[in-house]
Amino acid sequence: MKINVNGATHDLGEINPRTPLLWVLRDHLSLFGTKYGCGISQCGACTVLLNGEAMKSCLYPVSAVGDAQVTTIEGVAAKDGTLTRLQQAWIDLDVAQCGYCQAGQIISAEALLRKNPTPTDDEIYAAMDPNLCRCGTYIRIHNAIKRVADENKSGQNGG
Amino acid sequence: MSTLNYDSVNEITEFFTRQAQPDYATQNAHIFKLDRRQFLKLTGIAGGGLMLGFALSRARAHADHVDFNPSGYIKIDSEGITLYAPNPEIGQGVKTSLPMIVAEELDADWTEIRVVQSEINPAAYGQQYAGGSTAIPSNYAKLRQAGATARAMLVQAAAEQWSVSPSTLSTELSQVLHAGTGQQLSYQELASMAATLPVPSSENVRLKDPKQFRLLGTRTTGVDNEALVRGEPLFGIDVSLPDMKYAIYQKCPAIGGTVQSANIEDIKKMRGVVDAFTLEGTGNGNDLLPGVAIIANSTWEAFQAKRALKIEWNETNAAKDSWSAARKEAARLAQEPATQIANNGDFDAAMSTGTATSRGFYEYHFVSHAPLEPQNCTAHYKGDSLELWAPTQTPSWAIPTAARLTGLEESQVTLHQMRCGGGFGRRLYNDFLFEAAAIARRSKNPVKLQWTREDDVRYDLFRAGGFHQMDGCVDDNGKVTGWRNRYIAFAPGGRPANSMSGGVFPGGLVENLRVEQTAINWAHRCAAWRAPGANVFAFVVQSFLDELAHAAQRDSLEVLLEVLGEPRSVGGGRRGRGMHTGRAVNVVKFAAEKAGWGKELPKSSGMGVAFYYSHAGHIAIVAEVSVGGEEDTVTNRSGENVIRRKLKVHNVTVASDVGPIINLSGAENQVEGSVIDALSTMMDLSITFENGRAEQTNFDKYRIMRASVSPAVEAHFIDTGEHSPTGLGEPVFPPLAPAVGNAIFAACGHRVRTLPISEEGFYLG
Ligand code: FES
Ligand code: FES
Numbered sequence: 001m002k003i004n005v006n007g008a009t010h011d012l013g014e015i016n017p018r019t020p021l022l023w024v025l026r027d028h029l030s031l032f033g034t035k036y037g038c039g040i041s042q043c044g045a046c047t048v049l050l051n052g053e054a055m056k057s058c059l060y061p062v063s064a065v066g067d068a069q070v071t072t073i074e075g076v077a078a079k080d081g082t083l084t085r086l087q088q089a090w091i092d093l094d095v096a097q098c099g100y101c102q103a104g105q106i107i108s109a110e111a112l113l114r115k116n117p118t119p120t121d122d123e124i125y126a127a128m129d130p131n132l133c134r135c136g137t138y139i140r141i142h143n144a145i146k147r148v149a150d151e152n153k154s155g156q157n158g159g
Numbered sequence: 160m161s162t163l164n165y166d167s168v169n170e171i172t173e174f175f176t177r178q179a180q181p182d183y184a185t186q187n188a189h190i191f192k193l194d195r196r197q198f199l200k201l202t203g204i205a206g207g208g209l210m211l212g213f214a215l216s217r218a219r220a221h222a223d224h225v226d227f228n229p230s231g232y233i234k235i236d237s238e239g240i241t242l243y244a245p246n247p248e249i250g251q252g253v254k255t256s257l258p259m260i261v262a263e264e265l266d267a268d269w270t271e272i273r274v275v276q277s278e279i280n281p282a283a284y285g286q287q288y289a290g291g292s293t294a295i296p297s298n299y300a301k302l303r304q305a306g307a308t309a310r311a312m313l314v315q316a317a318a319e320q321w322s323v324s325p326s327t328l329s330t331e332l333s334q335v336l337h338a339g340t341g342q343q344l345s346y347q348e349l350a351s352m353a354a355t356l357p358v359p360s361s362e363n364v365r366l367k368d369p370k371q372f373r374l375l376g377t378r379t380t381g382v383d384n385e386a387l388v389r390g391e392p393l394f395g396i397d398v399s400l401p402d403m404k405y406a407i408y409q410k411c412p413a414i415g416g417t418v419q420s421a422n423i424e425d426i427k428k429m430r431g432v433v434d435a436f437t438l439e440g441t442g443n444g445n446d447l448l449p450g451v452a453i454i455a456n457s458t459w460e461a462f463q464a465k466r467a468l469k470i471e472w473n474e475t476n477a478a479k480d481s482w483s484a485a486r487k488e489a490a491r492l493a494q495e496p497a498t499q500i501a502n503n504g505d506f507d508a509a510m511s512t513g514t515a516t517s518r519g520f521y522e523y524h525f526v527s528h529a530p531l532e533p534q535n536c537t538a539h540y541k542g543d544s545l546e547l548w549a550p551t552q553t554p555s556w557a558i559p560t561a562a563r564l565t566g567l568e569e570s571q572v573t574l575h576q577m578r579c580g581g582g583f584g585r586r587l588y589n590d591f592l593f594e595a596a597a598i599a600r601r602s603k604n605p606v607k608l609q610w611t612r613e614d615d616v617r618y619d620l621f622r623a624g625g626f627h628q629m630d631g632c633v634d635d636n637g638k639v640t641g642w643r644n645r646y647i648a649f650a651p652g653g654r655p656a657n658s659m660s661g662g663v664f665p666g667g668l669v670e671n672l673r674v675e676q677t678a679i680n681w682a683h684r685c686a687a688w689r690a691p692g693a694n695v696f697a698f699v700v701q702s703f704l705d706e707l708a709h710a711a712q713r714d715s716l717e718v719l720l721e722v723l724g725e726p727r728s729v730g731g732g733r734r735g736r737g738m739h740t741g742r743a744v745n746v747v748k749f750a751a752e753k754a755g756w757g758k759e760l761p762k763s764s765g766m767g768v769a770f771y772y773s774h775a776g777h778i779a780i781v782a783e784v785s786v787g788g789e790e791d792t793v794t795n796r797s798g799e800n801v802i803r804r805k806l807k808v809h810n811v812t813v814a815s816d817v818g819p820i821i822n823l824s825g826a827e828n829q830v831e832g833s834v835i836d837a838l839s840t841m842m843d844l845s846i847t848f849e850n851g852r853a854e855q856t857n858f859d860k861y862r863i864m865r866a867s868v869s870p871a872v873e874a875h876f877i878d879t880g881e882h883s884p885t886g887l888g889e890p891v892f893p894p895l896a897p898a899v900g901n902a903i904f905a906a907c908g909h910r911v912r913t914l915p916i917s918e919e920g921f922y923l924g
Contacts, residue, residue, distance in 0.1 A: 016430070016460075023459040027405070032397035033390020035580070037531050038612045039462075042858035045531060073390030087388040094380040094824045097832055098250030099387040100531040100580030106388060125867035132858065134531040134581050135250045136835025138866035140828065 003065045005029060006075030017063035022046040024062045025072060033073035033103045037132070044131030047104040048072050054111035056130070073103035076110060085151065086110060089144040097135035105131050109145045117152040119145070162476045163415050163444035165652035167560075168620060168686055171445070171553070171587050175291040175687040176657070208236030209350040211309050211358070233261060233309050235350040240267050240333060243277035245298070247289040247552055248383070249530075249582030250832075251888040252825035255382045257298055259822055263374045264306030264367060266330040267346070274382040279574045281555035287576075289552040290587050290687065292774035292886025295821060299884055307364045309353075316353040317344050369819060369880070378824035383578070395550030395577035398537040398607060404433055406598045406606040407461040409468055410450040410618060413851030414683055416477035417449045421470040426453060429467060431460030433604075438597055444652070444684050446560050446593040448618075454602055458609050465611075478682030478851035482624075485679050486522070486797060489647045493520055493628035497645055497677035501661025504671035509641030513632025515710040516641075521627040521699045523914035524796075524845035525649075527853075527861060528622075528688055532580020533615040534591035537607040538599035544571045545596060546605075550579040552586035560589065561596045583836075584687040588620050613856040621846060622688030623649040623656035623681075625695060629703040637711035639665070639722055643673045644700065649685060650678035656685035657692045664700045664771065667729035668722050668740075683848065689836065690889035693773035698841070698914060701769035701897030706910060715901060716751050716768050720744060723770070738772040742816045745877055746770065746779040750814035753875055754781035761785065764809075765905025769897035776890030777816040780834075780898040782870075783809045786907040787924065796847055801920035804907075808838060808870040808899060808923070813891060815875070818882035829887045830874035837895035839864030843917040868923040 001012045003024070010029055025031045025048070037045030039058045046058040049071035077083050083091075086109055096102045105128070112119055112127035119127065124145050133141065211233045234241040242258035258274045261267075279287055310330055317335040318325040321342060329336050333346045369375075386393055411417065418437050426435040433454045440449035451470060455461035510516060537548040545565050551557055554574050562569045579586055595608035610618070626647040634640045642665060648655035655678045666672065688694065708718035726741025747770050756766060764785040771778055787805035795801050811834050820826045843862050847854045855861045900911045903921070911919050 019457075019459050023457060027457040027459070030399060031390075032392040032394075032399070035394075035531075036396065036458075036533065036609075038858045040612075040857055040859060043531065073388075077389060083385075083388065090388045091380060091384040094378070094384065094828060096250075096381060096384060096387050097252070097828060098248075098531070098579060098581045099383065100394060102387050103390045122867075129865040129867050132531065132863050132865070134529060134583075134836075134863060136832035136839070136864075137828065138835060138869045139831050139872060142866065142869075 001062065003062065003070060004067070005031065005070045006072060012062065015062065018061050021048065021057035021060045021062050021065060021070070025057065031072050031074050035100055035103060037101070042132070043101070044104045044108060045101055047107040047131065049107060049111055052111065052114050054108045073107060076106065084110070086113065086144070086148050089147045093140050093144045093147065095137055095140040095144050097137055101131060101133045105133065105141050109141070112145070113148060113152070118149050124149070162442070163652065164442055165444045165654065165684065167443060167445040168588060168684055169654055171556070172656070172686045172691065175584065175587060176691040208234065209309065209312070209354040210234045211305060233265065233305060235309070235346050237347065239271060239273060240346060241273045241275055243275055245277045245287055246294045247287070247554060247576055247579060248276070249289045249552060249579040249586065251289065251294070251829065252381060252822060253289065253294045255379060256821040256825055257294060257302060258382070259374055259379060260299060260302040261306040263372055264303045265310050266332070268332040269374055269379065271333060276576055279554040279576050281558070287555045288587070289582060290584065292776070292889045294886060296775065296883060296885045303366055304361055304364065307366050308359060308361070311359050311364050312353040312356050313346050313349045315356055316349040320344065320349075320352065376820050376823060379822045380824060393578040394532055394580050395537070395548060396532055396535045396580070396609070398548040398577065400537065400539065400605045402604045403537065404454045404456065404602060404604045404606050405458045405461045406452060406454045406595070406608040407465045407611075408450050408452050408594050408598065408608060409465055409470065410448045411472045411474065411477055412617065413472070413474050413477035413479075414448070414618070416472040416474045418451060419471040419473045421451050421468060423451065426464050426468060429460075429464050431456045432464050434602065435464070436601060441564070445588055446590060447564060447597050448590070452598045452601070454598070454606060461609070462611065474851070480682050480848040480851050482847040482849065483797065485624075485649070488679050489522070489626040492647050492677050492679075493626065493645065497647075497675040499673060500659055500676050501666060501672065501674040503661070506641050506643050506671045506673040509671035510630065510632050512634070513641055514635050516630070516632040517703070517706045517710045518628075518630045519703055519706055519910065519912050521629060521702070521912045523624055523695050523698065524847065525621045525624045526688065526840055526844045527616045527619045527846050528583045528585035529616060529619070529861060529863070530579070530581030530583055530585055533612050534585075534610040535608060536592045536595035537605060538595040539605035540565060540596070540599040540602070543567070544573070545599070546573045546575070547592060547596065548575045548577055549589070549592045550577045550586060551589055551592055552579065552582045552584070553589060557589040557592050560593055564593055564597050565600045583689045584691065585619065587687055590618070612858070616846070616856045616861060617853050620684040620686030622691070622694065623651070623685040625649060625657065627699045629699065631703065631707050633707055633711040637713045637718070639669055639704070639707050639718065641671045642669045643675070645675040646677070648676060648678040649681040651681045651683060651685045653680065657695065659696070663696050665704070665722055668724065682851065683853070690773055690892045693771060693890075693893040695914070697769065697771040697893030698896040698900065701771065701894060702900045702910070702912065705767065705897070705901040705904065709904070716747070716756055719747060719768060719770060723747070738777070742777040743770055743772065746777050746814040746816050749875060749877060750779040750781045750812050753814065753873060754783065754810065754812035756781060763787070763906055765902045765907070767898045767901025767903070767905055769894040769901060771890070771894040773893055774890045775817070775885035776887065778890050778894050779814045780894040781812045782895070782898040782902045784899060784902040784906055785809065786903060793920065795918045795920075796845055797918065801918070803920045803922060805924040806903065806921045810873065811870045811895065811898070812873045813875065814877060815887065815891060816877040817887050817890065818884040819878045819880075820876050821884055826876065826887055827874045830891050831872045833889075833891035834872045834895055835864065835869055837892045838870065838899065838923075841896040841899065841914050841916055842921070842923050843915045845915050845918070864923065
């Protein structure tokens with residue numbers, strides 16, 4: 001079986017097709033940024049982009065990926081390593097505490113902003129509620145997304 | 160009842176719980192004292208450069224053996240300046256804030272510094288841990304000294320090079336400057352020469368006047384932020400070694416049960432399974448419980464094999480814990496006098512002459528730590544050595560037990576500290592690490608042990624529930640004169656978790672005060688959970704004080720200030736380091752002023768105030784809430800019918816006095832996070848037990864708060880300049896629940912006395 005992750009095709013050989021994408025990423029492809037938190041689609045630590053849509057990967061069988069493009073946190077920055085404005089906002093606003101949930105948070109925010117570059121507060125909440133933060137960094141997560149949304153609104157950096 | 164031995168659980172819990180108590184600072188006064196002898200050591204490094212190590216609290220006790228110490232250094236070499244962060248990072252920000260202290264006195268350019276997690280080496284560093292909000296107070300003086308000493312040596316090196324007096328030189332942004340000639344040399348250029356100089360003794364090194372601080376007190380972003388947003392592997396769960404296998408360990412769902420038989424041969428035949436075997440427990444509730452280990456080629460194959468396990472448990476000595484039975488017992492115990500812990504004045508006389516009295520039965524449920532990264536540990540046993548990679552809060556305490564379980568000497572065990580995906584006290588206990596060591600001992604390959612979320616909740620060392628029968632009175636003037644706190648604790652293995660003391664608020668503040676304690680026997684492990692003891696006692700005592708204020712028909716803020724009274728130390732804090740009512744009054748007034756206490760509020764809205772002292776921090780919180788109308792009737796966890804009502808928490812204003820702030824950004828983050836954690840916990844978090852089993856084991860039933868219901872949080876800090884800095888990871892948590900509860904009463908007249916308050920019908924909207 002083959003899947004495409006962050007622009008590269010990976011041959012998974014004879015893998016059990018029911019293996020959740022999360023564990024394929026972590027154990028087979030050594031992409032450790034996507035995290036295990038609950039395994040039952042409740043916490044969002046395992047969120048990845050599937051053709052640009054946020055998807056929890058802990059219950060998602062690898063066989064269902066098919067031709068879809070998977071993007072993990074490692075694939076969010078540009079190929080040359082340049083961070084996105086969203087990632088930069090995360091650094092500048094010092095969002096993380098333990099940091100364990102943050103890859104999933106950034107992926108969910110990324111999916112939101114791709115679809116809707118200027119979300120309202122309520123739209124941000126709706127998009128981010130699937131992602132738990134046990135350390136309670138919700139306020140800063142919200143502000144980081146707001147910052148990018150505001151930049152997009154005022155037309156800076158071309159959205 | 161379980162026959163597990165909880166002595167070592169209790170030992171750790173008590174160590175960290177003591178930090179929360181009013182007399183914490185005096186018991187731990189030694190950690191503030193700096194050894195006057197020279198404590199810094201110099202060592203040469205290849206290629207030239209300055210490497211300065213510091214020897215520390217425990218090394219001092221064994222000063223004879225630690226005459227050379229390459230650990231815990233500032234390193235300045237051709238690659239630049241490297242600072243080593245000695246304590247585990249669990250989200251409290253010490254990997255950033257501790258090196259900031261060194262950098263301040265060193266006058267180093269923070270933007271150019273590299274920070275590295277130091278090795279775990281108890282002989283060199285003393286105990287390395289993250290707990291009790293102690294990292295800042297216990298390291299502040301010695302890290303300043305380390306930075307200032309290195310700076311003095313670099314200045315001396317420049318003075319010799321230029322043949323001028325050191326007193327004519329200044330430092331800034333990793334440079335030594337000579338104002339007279341305009342010459343300057345970088346620390347890197349000076350490092351090799353500085354390394355040949357004697358280390359000045361601490362008496363000869365001048366520390367900065369805090370007014371000259373350039374870095375401390377600023378908003379400084381976390382040193383790992385970039386690695387985190389790139390998804391780099393920093394955490395325990397991200398460890399990967401060549402030929403590594405994946406392990407899982409199944410224990411009895413009722414703690415204390417042993418393996419009677421298991422379908423091990425069937426499991427071994429499963430695809431991807433490498434080995435499966437039974438391990439006997441040690442009988443110690445803090446290291447290895449009995450169970451079945453499975454080693455597989457991947458995590459998911461290990462999970463699948465675990466699901467296929469069929470184990471017959473012997474539950475003769477297993478937990479029989481029942482929350483519903485415990486509640487009934489508590490209701491009965493509340494009616495009987497219990498053991499007196501404190502008895503000041505004459506409570507009974509005060510009650511008989513009191514003008515107004517109040518009584519309330521308070522209850523709080525068990526909760527789980529549930530750090531977002533489930534417990535895991537990677538271990539490699541090679542016959543004569545053991546190497547561990549662990550997300551632990553107490554790395555140096557793990558080594559002796561890991562050595563014992565694998566039949567090795569402590570010196571044969573190496574532990575690599577990994578970043579922790581949350582701690583909250585869970586990782587003070589290293590049972591997961593000991594399991595990994597025991598499993599690795601049976602494996603040729605290195606193994607990564609992964610707990611499922613269900614394991615993580617079920618085998619937590621919980622924050623114990625509890626009950627309080629509260630009685631009190633006010634006199635003619637509405638002054639609180641009588642107070643009785645009858646506490647019904649849970650006692651795992653016969654010893655009360657969260658033991659009460661006479662120093663608990665309002666100990667030393669109310670004239671006629673009685674504290675009683677009794678306990679219900681319990682089998683499940685209970686332990687330190689963010690702000691242990693304080694996190695539940697604050698709710699009870701600050702809510703009940705509000706009840707008395709209302710009974711007296713007085714303003715809650717006015718009564719709280721009156722109880723705190725004149726500025727003085729109370730609760731055994733000598734040298735002004737315990738609770739000080741002057742500091743308490745300051746934060747209470749400050750929070751009230753910032754929140755606009757007494758202002759006109761819309762209908763069904765209210766404000767509540769609460770104060771608590773823990774972990775040497777004085778914290779006041781004012782919460783502003785609104786409560787919706789009565790909705791449908793639902794059945795709560797205890798089988799009672801309650802009416803649902805929507806609660807909105809609009810604003811939370813926090814005033815903290817923890818002395819000077821090290822990293823303002825980190826401090827504000829801790830305040831916001833503590834408020835959200837405390838709100839989440841008070842709203843809906845509960846672990847109930849029946850038939851010896853926890854009834855909630857994952858986030859579907861253990862419902863942590865979501866982002867959309869977050870309140871606005873304002874963080875204010877008071878620093879009078881008279882105090883040393885103290886920790887902020889815990890003390891903001893305790894006063895949040897009573898502030899919200901008191902605000903609910905102000906908004907709608909309903910007194911919440913149960914945590915979580917979803918038990919009384921409230922949900923966040
Ligand atoms: S691990 Fe997938 S949602 Fe929690
Ligand atoms: S930062 Fe720790 S879980 Fe979100």
